[in-house]
Amino acid sequence: MPTYSFSVNGRTVTVDAPADLPLLWALRDRLGVKGPKYGCGIDVCKACTSHLDGKAINPCVVPLSEVEGREVTTIEGLADGDKLHPVQEAWLEQDVAQCGYCQPGQIMAAVALLKTTGDPTDAEIDAIQNVCRCGTYFRIREAIKSAAAKMRK
Amino acid sequence: MCDPVANSARHADSGVSRRRFLTFLVAAPTLTLATGLAPEAALPANAETALPGLPQPADIMDLGEILILAGTPTAHLLVLEVTEEGEAHFELPRAEVGQGITTAVAMLVAEELDLPLSKVRVRLADARPELLMNQLTGSSNTIRSVYGPVRRTAAAARARLIAAAGAQWGLPADRLVTRDGAVVAPDGRTAPFGSLTTIAAKLSLPDLTVTPKPESEHRLVGTPASRIDARAMVTGQMRYTLDLDVAGAKPTMVRRPPTINGTVRSVNNEAAVRAMPGVIDLAVVPTGVAVMAETFGQALDAKDALQVTWNGGTVDTLSDADIRLRLRAAALPFVVPPLLTLHLDAEFDFAFVSHAPLETNSAIADVRDDRAEIWAGLKSPIVAKQTIAAAVGLPADRVTVHVTQSGGSFGRRLFFDGALEAARISKAMRKPVKLMWSRIDDMRHGRARPATHHKIRATYALGQVLTYEHRVAAVETDFRHGLGEMLTAVAADLPVGGDLTFAQTVFLTTVKVPYDFGVVTELLSEVPLKMHTASWRSVYSANTRGAEEILVDELAKKMGQDPVAFRRRFLKTARQRAVLDKVATAGSWGRAMPAGFAQGVGFHEEYKSCTACLVEIDARDPKTPRVVKAVIAADVGRPINPRGLEAQLLGGLTDAISTTLRAGLHIDKGLPLEGSYSQFHYARQKDSPSDVQIFIMPAGGEPGGAGELGVPAAVGAIANAYARATGRKPRGFPINFDVDFTPFPR
Ligand code: FES
Numbered sequence: 001m002p003t004y005s006f007s008v009n010g011r012t013v014t015v016d017a018p019a020d021l022p023l024l025w026a027l028r029d030r031l032g033v034k035g036p037k038y039g040c041g042i043d044v045c046k047a048c049t050s051h052l053d054g055k056a057i058n059p060c061v062v063p064l065s066e067v068e069g070r071e072v073t074t075i076e077g078l079a080d081g082d083k084l085h086p087v088q089e090a091w092l093e094q095d096v097a098q099c100g101y102c103q104p105g106q107i108m109a110a111v112a113l114l115k116t117t118g119d120p121t122d123a124e125i126d127a128i129q130n131v132c133r134c135g136t137y138f139r140i141r142e143a144i145k146s147a148a149a150k151m152r153k
Numbered sequence: 154m155c156d157p158v159a160n161s162a163r164h165a166d167s168g169v170s171r172r173r174f175l176t177f178l179v180a181a182p183t184l185t186l187a188t189g190l191a192p193e194a195a196l197p198a199n200a201e202t203a204l205p206g207l208p209q210p211a212d213i214m215d216l217g218e219i220l221i222l223a224g225t226p227t228a229h230l231l232v233l234e235v236t237e238e239g240e241a242h243f244e245l246p247r248a249e250v251g252q253g254i255t256t257a258v259a260m261l262v263a264e265e266l267d268l269p270l271s272k273v274r275v276r277l278a279d280a281r282p283e284l285l286m287n288q289l290t291g292s293s294n295t296i297r298s299v300y301g302p303v304r305r306t307a308a309a310a311r312a313r314l315i316a317a318a319g320a321q322w323g324l325p326a327d328r329l330v331t332r333d334g335a336v337v338a339p340d341g342r343t344a345p346f347g348s349l350t351t352i353a354a355k356l357s358l359p360d361l362t363v364t365p366k367p368e369s370e371h372r373l374v375g376t377p378a379s380r381i382d383a384r385a386m387v388t389g390q391m392r393y394t395l396d397l398d399v400a401g402a403k404p405t406m407v408r409r410p411p412t413i414n415g416t417v418r419s420v421n422n423e424a425a426v427r428a429m430p431g432v433i434d435l436a437v438v439p440t441g442v443a444v445m446a447e448t449f450g451q452a453l454d455a456k457d458a459l460q461v462t463w464n465g466g467t468v469d470t471l472s473d474a475d476i477r478l479r480l481r482a483a484a485l486p487f488v489v490p491p492l493l494t495l496h497l498d499a500e501f502d503f504a505f506v507s508h509a510p511l512e513t514n515s516a517i518a519d520v521r522d523d524r525a526e527i528w529a530g531l532k533s534p535i536v537a538k539q540t541i542a543a544a545v546g547l548p549a550d551r552v553t554v555h556v557t558q559s560g561g562s563f564g565r566r567l568f569f570d571g572a573l574e575a576a577r578i579s580k581a582m583r584k585p586v587k588l589m590w591s592r593i594d595d596m597r598h599g600r601a602r603p604a605t606h607h608k609i610r611a612t613y614a615l616g617q618v619l620t621y622e623h624r625v626a627a628v629e630t631d632f633r634h635g636l637g638e639m640l641t642a643v644a645a646d647l648p649v650g651g652d653l654t655f656a657q658t659v660f661l662t663t664v665k666v667p668y669d670f671g672v673v674t675e676l677l678s679e680v681p682l683k684m685h686t687a688s689w690r691s692v693y694s695a696n697t698r699g700a701e702e703i704l705v706d707e708l709a710k711k712m713g714q715d716p717v718a719f720r721r722r723f724l725k726t727a728r729q730r731a732v733l734d735k736v737a738t739a740g741s742w743g744r745a746m747p748a749g750f751a752q753g754v755g756f757h758e759e760y761k762s763c764t765a766c767l768v769e770i771d772a773r774d775p776k777t778p779r780v781v782k783a784v785i786a787a788d789v790g791r792p793i794n795p796r797g798l799e800a801q802l803l804g805g806l807t808d809a810i811s812t813t814l815r816a817g818l819h820i821d822k823g824l825p826l827e828g829s830y831s832q833f834h835y836a837r838q839k840d841s842p843s844d845v846q847i848f849i850m851p852a853g854g855e856p857g858g859a860g861e862l863g864v865p866a867a868v869g870a871i872a873n874a875y876a877r878a879t880g881r882k883p884r885g886f887p888i889n890f891d892v893d894f895t896p897f898p899r
């Protein structure tokens with residue numbers, strides 16, 4: 001079986017697994033990184049949203065072979081030790097989470113958006129496709145706006 | 154199934170004074186007690202008097218009160234521990250699925266103990282059969298049922314801690330107060346709770362009487378608090394069932410039949426699948442073919458590669474059109490003939506709706522020859538435990554069932570089919586299993602809110618509504634998760650008589666018309682179909698009351714009145730009118746809107762709470778309407794955590810947006826066509842309003858239910874806004890319901 005080396009949240013890891021194994025399962029089942037969630041497995045729900053070299057990806061459809069030598073960041077790698085990322089802070093301030101299951105993906109999607117768009121419009125926030133079955137969208141929107149405002153300062 | 158137990162427990166308890174105080178102390182050095190008084194509030198409040206017309210059964214005693222009554226004999230069996238570190242640990246015999254009950258309960262404990270909220274931990278209790286009927290999470294009942302008992306339990310702990318400090322200092326208890334996790338003497342000496350637990354647990358206090366703080370002294374309860382688990386959730390540390398590491402439990406998935414309840418005739422390529430990379434084991438179970446692999450990715454590939462010959466299911470020839478015909482045929486006739494007076498008739502159809510919690514059905518099971526252990530998100534863990542024990546051939550006391558926090562429920566996790574299936578697979582494979590349902594299976598073979606048909610007739614004359622009849626025909630809702638036992642146990646106290654089914658009892662104790670509409674009758678008839686159904690947030694009310702709120706708007710129009718003014722006039726109480734007035738004012742009811750936009754309003758009362766919702770819709774394109782603004786007001790009697798309540802109302806609004814406008818299941822030849830969120834159109838950010846205002850009315854009574862409250866009013870408001878914006882009368886839901894996708898293969 002081939003071996004793949006890449007970094008996960010700043011730590012170099014090596015996984016022995018088939019080339020086409022989706023990254024999500026390498027993370028969850030082989031590396032014990034449980035933050036990214038399964039919600040559909042086909043790039044629809046976005047619950048697994050993480051970052052590859054700083055850009056949002058959906059590891060349920062990214063084969064392991066594609067991440068060789070690259071940098072994967074999951075929700076666990078967003079905070080700097082105990083210091084939360086401003087988007088996480090905003091999520092706490094708005095008390096966004098209900099069941100919480102979609103929120104790692106929502107937060108990673110929001111962080112990716114704010115990297116390219118410092119002051120997102122409502123239409124740009126609307127483009128986030130992550131499903132929240134608990135229906136927290138309004139608080140997500142408010143949290144993104146307040147994080148954006150803080151990050152611009 | 155547990156009737157004899159239930160009855161004997163009731164009889165045993167009936168000799169006990171309702172005020173008898175039970176304290177069980179367990180091992181020092183921590184102070185652990187199971188205590189409390191039977192809630193004196195368990196009996197039904199009388200219907201509000203001086204109302205014209207007869208009260209409906211739900212006015213006399215609603216489902217929540219019935220469940221409280223069924224749980225009363227064991228309501229005192231709550232476990233609270235104060236540790237040497239000065240933390241309070243409370244075991245909640247309910248399921249947290251996102252509704253925020255662990256936070257609300259932590260607030261009650263913190264308030265009563267004068268302990269910072271951060272020092273309170275709430276764990277979900279394992280299945281505890283001794284609780285009999287007091288471990289079912291449903292009917293927006295958690296806070297209503299635990300409000301008194303939790304406070305009494307914590308008050309008893311506080312009294313013991315004070316007594317312990319008094320004994321140390323030689324001071325009488327009434328000179329001591331508690332503050333910030335410590336007992337404080339008049340001279341300023343303090344003793345942190347943690348230093349007192351050993352003595353507190355040992356003291357003999359036969360005469361100890363405790364009274365929870367009067368509500369007027371609440372400083373934390375009733376103020377907005379953030380979720381106690383929020384940080385774990387935003388850092389990815391929250392552990393759901395599939396995130397647990399249970400030794401040896403390997404990823405397992407099930408290949409399911411092409412139609413609901415189909416069964417395996419033969420597996421045609423077992424050897425080839427067993428030889429696939431990562432595959433560990435394979436077993437045929439009643440629900441399909443289970444495959445275990447090293448990773449879920451491999452289990453998924455193996456499950457897809459299986460070639461299986463299937464036996465038929467239970468509804469193979471059934472499609473939506475047949476179901477609709479059967480529902481129409483089942484609806485009971487009206488009593489009032491249409492000819493005598495002015496009348497308004499309307500009929501409505503609602504599609505099946507998936508619960509679709511974001512965390513699919515999942516469970517971990519480790520079944521051995523002499524014992525079993527289960528982990529799953531379960532709202533009725535006692536019945537789960539009993540059923541699983543029977544299925545794997547073990548005595549119930551050899552089966553441990555752990556309740557894990559789960560990624561949404563909306564009624565879905567009242568059923569434990571995932572846990573049962575995992576147990577069967579574990580037994581067949583003789584290995585621990587970590588079972589995950591695929592999203593496609595979760596939508597197609599999971600549970601759904603049953604499709605319903607409604608016909609309503611109202612007659613009116615001289616500015617009065619004279620009669621109001623609502624006939625609901627519904628595909629049978631499955632209540633076989635312990636609710637039946639609860640209803641049986643309190644049968645004598647039910648406000649409905651005769652030979653009613655459980656479903657009719659639930660219907661009559663949840664659904665009621667909040668308006669003075671003269672002679673009101675609301676009747677349910679059910680069409681039993683062998684499909685997987687379950688209560689869906691607000692059970693019958695979303696459809697029944699949603700349809701009713703649409704009719705109310707149409708009736709107002711017929712009678713020449715404004716929808717808000719009409720509701721104001723016919724609502725029964727000042728409390729109801731207050732929430733309506735709140736949204737009308739805050740939402741600027743009646744303001745001018747551009748063409749294609751409109752406002753709509755809805756009202757709902759249930760669980761001793763009431764709410765009004767005002768929305769603005771952009772329906773310039775009637776095929777892609779969007780709710781752009783919502784204003785909601787709710788009176789829940791006594792809010793524990795207004796912030797959590799707002800979250801629940803926001804969730805209810807999003808559910809209503811989804812199910813009213815776009816989200817439903819098409820049943821085609823025995824299977825839903827929808828298999829993912831790309832097909833079942835639950836709202837996304839782009840469908841959600843960017844302006845939402847929620848008002849929680851000030852406290853004025855006992856806590857009412859809130860988890861499901863928001864849906865029916867919002868369904869009405871959205872449909873009414875759509876009607877006003879487009880000039881079309883909405884009759885079928887969801888309103889836009891094309892098959893706009895290619896279904897996944899079966
Ligand atoms: S699980 Fe990856 S997008 Fe749904």
Ligand code: FES
Pocket residue numbers: 097098099100101102103131132133134135136251511560561
């Ligand atoms: S918080 Fe439950 S799915 Fe988003």
